[in-house]
Amino acid sequence: MAQPRPVIITCAITGAIHTPSMSPHLPATSDAIVASAIKAAEAGAAILHLHARNDETGQPDQSVEGFGRIVPRIAAATDAVLNLTTGGSPYMTVEERVRPAAHFAPQLASLNMGSMNMGLFPMLRRHPDLPGWEAQHLEGSRDLVFRNSYTDIAYVLEACRAGGTRFEFECYDTAHLYNLAHFADQGAVDPPFFVQTVFGLLGGIGAHVDDITHMRRTAERLFGDDLVWSALGAGAHQMRVAATVASAGGHVRVGLEDSLWAGPGRLSTSNADQVRTAIALLDGLGMRAATPEEAAAMLHLAPRRQAEGAA
Template identity: 75%
Template sequence: MADRQPVIITCALTGAIHTPSMSPYLPVTSDAIVAQAVEAATAGAAILHLHARDGATGRPDQGVEAFRRIVEPIAAQTDAVLNLTTGGSPYMTVEDRVKPAQMLAPQLASLNMGSMNMGLFPMLKRHPKIAGWEREHLENSRELIFRNTFKDIAYVLDACRANGTRFEFECYDTSHLYTLAYFVEAGAIEPPFFVQTVFGLLGGIGAHPDDISHMRRTALRLFGDDLVWSALGAGAHQMRVAATVAASGGHVRVGLEDSLWAGPGQLAASNAEQVEAAKVMLDGLGLRPATPAEAQHILSLTPIRVAA
């Protein structure tokens, strides 16, 4: 039997959307993030998408030292590709958001490709007892614009250029694909283009199969053979989107940043649990998880590690 096609599993460990009161399994402290990252890599995640948090409050923390506390021990214990967020939290400035990737020089960093409304407030219905900063975090999203202007995007590209860091381009709607195409045509980005299409977040494109097909067709038309397509589904859409995308030749992202769930009404006990579920899904499709070395080859990543 011919070797099964490798599919990159990205695991997004904690993010900046979900809050600690929503799940006891969401990693918040540096030690918890490191432990879950190592478990997810062992389970089969080739890429670890990293955010940091304040261990005392659970708030998103985009400080360089907060990232260093998680990046260095993860790099020492796994071969996974480390992908540092430049999205941070929508409430942060782009200068703050890019600083960890600028200073720590990872192989990969995320880059959001457009401004958007980001509605997190519907989660209040599912978590009515949330209080304090967590409630404010969700309530304030009724008027939240996640700013990612052309100037902001150029700033991130320029800030990380000297590091050799490449990007995972996060696209929440069709217009974001065209923004990426603009920067490609301007010569600001070299192929291949690792495009992470995001489905099911209020303010972005939906998670209907027609939405997925539309984004795939548009990305293929714009980037052709230079496209490396991946996708994630928010919340309950996670595994349905992953299965649809993997069956269509794409790569997948899972993790507690995107969904806290292992099934209807069942919280995932760890990020590794979702990676394991993705592996089962891939096996059923006749596919297999890519190794970190294969992910580096597919994405043409330079063999750099995190800066000291």
């Protein structure tokens, strides 16, 4: 009898898009991020995608010190693969964004594969009374280009080369897949390619099933057997995209970075709850959650380095 297919569940713990006043369940301090990440791993996430935040304001914090408050503690408490962002916040420079990954040399880091408009301002309709920096964080995105030039991408690749970090390639539209193919053709990145296709964020591709199919077919044509395909749906699209992608042979990402919601008008209470919902989806499809060891093998990751658990 055929065994259930192992599906990698990535959980994105806090991100840099949502702000603390949007949900009391969004981890917005170091202690909350650590606790939420550990519970997500215990619930079945094989990969933890990590951002840091300022403990006083909840703003995105891409300093080595900010990540130093979370990375060693999570590494000590779980065997999950730690995936440090190099996307940071779209308001940051690439030099700021890459510092934590270059310092901690994690097994995995995210890498955005192209520039894009990043429209966060529609969330102001749901959250019209956000205080201080939170409102400006959304309003400012009307005139925001999230820069990820070819020079920027090459900078991240070079900065992380010595640490042996591999990448989750975040692709928000079809052109980003072609950008990855360009770097692959130049020999700048090695297979297998862990491609995270992102659906439903204003400025990127939509979340219709046709959009998902188009991105999958393009990725398969460009990378063939070297592709490890995963996807996330932003906001209300989260679990529908997860079910669609898993059904089509892919892996899935959930977490409060991507969606604060558990259903119409109902806030998700934790990252672990979203992981458990994804596992229930997989179970209904005759699949199962991959272990961290299985995920590391699929992605050809090096063993966790000493620096990743160092203060």
